[in-house]
Amino acid sequence: MIDPLEKRRTGRIASAVALGVVFPLLVLAMLWPDVGLITVLLVATAGALLAFLADSKLHTLSPREEMIGREGVVAYLFRRDANGVYLGNVQIGTESWTARTTPSNAPRLTAGRKVRVTGIDGLVLEVEPLDKRE
Structure with a gap:
């Protein structure tokens, strides 16, 4: 800003x-x-x-501001790591990013599903499903 x-x-x-x-x-x-x-x-x-x-x-805009709101596709299924955080891989444009999501969204984020970036923490994107279908 x-x-x-x-x-x-x-x-x-x-x-x-x-x-x-x-x-x-x-x-x-x-x-x-x-x-x-x-x-x-x-x-x-x-x-x-x-x-x-x-x-x-x-x-x-900073790179951080440019990423928020962008859309991508889940490349790898989201799984819970040892700390209880749901991590997966998303493809945005030509780049592959590590992403995390909430436990309620994790089961819906299968490979090929479209997502939207809602935040960024370091080099890890926070994503949610683009459409809210089950």
Whole structure:
């Protein structure tokens, strides 16, 4: 999630840097109009490009957020391990993941059954059946 205070702080820093660069360039433009104008245009273009790139990176999802809600298929039957946790293997896209589920969902998660990711703990996905049929 994007912290609004962090975004505001980043904007202030960018404004201060822009003012620190643009003001001397404006003075340069008054002293040598040709060189100053070209420099101001180049710096303004570079600044706009950097601002666009910085803003686009603020809205990217983490791999964790991207996994939640994705759908996959059970590759191997879910079985209870020594700790009582139901673990199995699911295929999401081209990747195979270790997954766990609740004891009530485990009997329904047979090979080929579609699942949805509801959470992630480290490298283990938490899944539930996509459809609620028995």
